[in-house]
Amino acid sequence: MTTSNPPLLIVEDDVALQKQIKWSLDGYASVEAGDRESALRQCRRHRPAVVTMDLGLPPDPDSVSEGFRLLDQLLEIDPLVKVIVITGQNGRSNALRAIELGAYDFLEKPFDPDVLGLIVERAYRLYALQAENARLRALSQSDATHGVLTRDEGLLRICRTIERVAPSNASVMLLGESGTGKEVLAQALHEASKRSGRFVAINCAAIPDTLLESELFGFERGAFTGATKTTVGRIETAHGGTLMLDEIGDLPLPLQAKLLRFLQERTIERLGGRQEIPIDTRIVCATHQDLQALIGEGRFREDLYYRLSEIVVQIPPLRQRRGDAVLLAHAFLRRFAEEQRRTLRFTDEALSAIEAHAWPGNVRELINVVRRASIMADGQVVTAEDLGLPGAGEPEVLDLRTVRDRAERAAAVTALARCDGNLARAAELLGVSRPTLYDLINRLGIKVGR
Numbered sequence: 001m002t003t004s005n006p007p008l009l010i011v012e013d014d015v016a017l018q019k020q021i022k023w024s025l026d027g028y029a030s031v032e033a034g035d036r037e038s039a040l041r042q043c044r045r046h047r048p049a050v051v052t053m054d055l056g057l058p059p060d061p062d063s064v065s066e067g068f069r070l071l072d073q074l075l076e077i078d079p080l081v082k083v084i085v086i087t088g089q090n091g092r093s094n095a096l097r098a099i100e101l102g103a104y105d106f107l108e109k110p111f112d113p114d115v116l117g118l119i120v121e122r123a124y125r126l127y128a129l130q131a132e133n134a135r136l137r138a139l140s141q142s143d144a145t146h147g148v149l150t151r152d153e154g155l156l157r158i159c160r161t162i163e164r165v166a167p168s169n170a171s172v173m174l175l176g177e178s179g180t181g182k183e184v185l186a187q188a189l190h191e192a193s194k195r196s197g198r199f200v201a202i203n204c205a206a207i208p209d210t211l212l213e214s215e216l217f218g219f220e221r222g223a224f225t226g227a228t229k230t231t232v233g234r235i236e237t238a239h240g241g242t243l244m245l246d247e248i249g250d251l252p253l254p255l256q257a258k259l260l261r262f263l264q265e266r267t268i269e270r271l272g273g274r275q276e277i278p279i280d281t282r283i284v285c286a287t288h289q290d291l292q293a294l295i296g297e298g299r300f301r302e303d304l305y306y307r308l309s310e311i312v313v314q315i316p317p318l319r320q321r322r323g324d325a326v327l328l329a330h331a332f333l334r335r336f337a338e339e340q341r342r343t344l345r346f347t348d349e350a351l352s353a354i355e356a357h358a359w360p361g362n363v364r365e366l367i368n369v370v371r372r373a374s375i376m377a378d379g380q381v382v383t384a385e386d387l388g389l390p391g392a393g394e395p396e397v398l399d400l401r402t403v404r405d406r407a408e409r410a411a412a413v414t415a416l417a418r419c420d421g422n423l424a425r426a427a428e429l430l431g432v433s434r435p436t437l438y439d440l441i442n443r444l445g446i447k448v449g450r
Contacts, residue, residue: 012086040077084120169282171307174285186244197238204248213254242284260303263307266280369387
């Protein structure tokens with residue numbers, strides 16, 4: 001094995017056995033861990049291709065709970081990692097369960113070093129093959145997701161929609177709250193379309209009504225006082241490319257009529273001009289407003305709406321994209337740390353604060369908060385105080401046993417309260433037998449009160 005390959009991670013709390021595994025696999029670069037937490041640290045630091053692990057780990061080596069928990073976490077960090085479970089006697093059933101949960105293979109103690117070496121060699125080969133396939137798939141994918149950082153299934157589906165729509169000339173309407181990344185998706189649409197022209201964006205709400213027409217359509221010399229030279233407008237500048245009309249809901253009614261004519265005829269006339277200029281520009285619109293409500297109020301043309309909304313994409317706010325706030329925060333912190341030539345990381349309390357915050361300003365607010373925190377942080381850690389967010393709270397509990405116990409306790413307490421402590425009626429309400437309810441009460445320490 002060459003040193004360029006990812007290392008092997010050996011997870012074993014028995015030091016003697018740990019050394020035996022390492023000697024058996026001395027042809028591989030390896031790192032070691034004696035418990036779940038240290039194994040996770042080693043995994044995040046070294047990104048191993050193959051892991052050998054015992055299911056019985058501290059603090060409860062006689063149980064397999066820590067081992068199965070670690071297996072889930074390793075596969076969450078890297079779904080391609082090959083985990084080889086090494087079990088004790090009578091551990092075959094647990095090993096088979098580990099295979100069902102995603103482990104690559106298993107060996108029973110005492111193991112044959114030659115067999116272990118063969119399994120590890122095959123695991124490395126499979127890892128390399130799958131990693132290469134993933135790399136080739138990424139190279140063959142469209143650029144529609146370029147610049148979009150997410151793990152949210154809803155936003156990933158939107159990216160697939162952008163990829164499908166990009167080759168067409170259909171007008172696209174991007175709807176969503178301010179700061180959700182509408183311009184990023186518009187740029188992704190343009191890049192995936194392979195149009196030869198430029199991507200041009202204009203915010204209809206940021207330019208006074210008196211200037212917006214000349215900004216969009218351009219003007220001829222002498223068209224008005226101060227027009228000392230012919231100037232090309234944004235629509236013409238985007239010829240062969242894509243024009244993004246941000247905050248389209250703020251476009252004045254007279255300009256709505258002129259934009260509609262352009263969409264129908266695909267020609268424009270500059271202010272003060274008489275010549276029709278053919279333009280090949282794709283229009284992408286974006287707004288946080290309810291255009292249907294504006295149509296009902298007579299503030300937006302219905303015929304223009306249908307011209308602009310051949311494809312409608314509703315972008316979810318950051319608070320609905322589970323896990324994205326922390327994912328983006330890490331990416332922004334790395335960027336700002338590089339700019340400041342520092343090494344920065346979040347504390348657990350800071351990450352908890354990020355997860356708990358509703359982010360009414362969405363990604364734009366998140367960028368500002370992380371930038372400020374990167375400047376204010378002392379040393380190498382960004383704390384919840386540096387972020388200045390309210391209600392950090394406790395880190396979210398992801399352990400399934402704890403979550404299940406809390407849910408069962410809440411249901412049992414509610415049922416007992418409704419039935420005034422009558423166990424038979426509470427068991428019936430919960431859909432369980434009385435003995436099951438008795439066990440639940442005893443296990444969770446619930447006071448019946450009767």
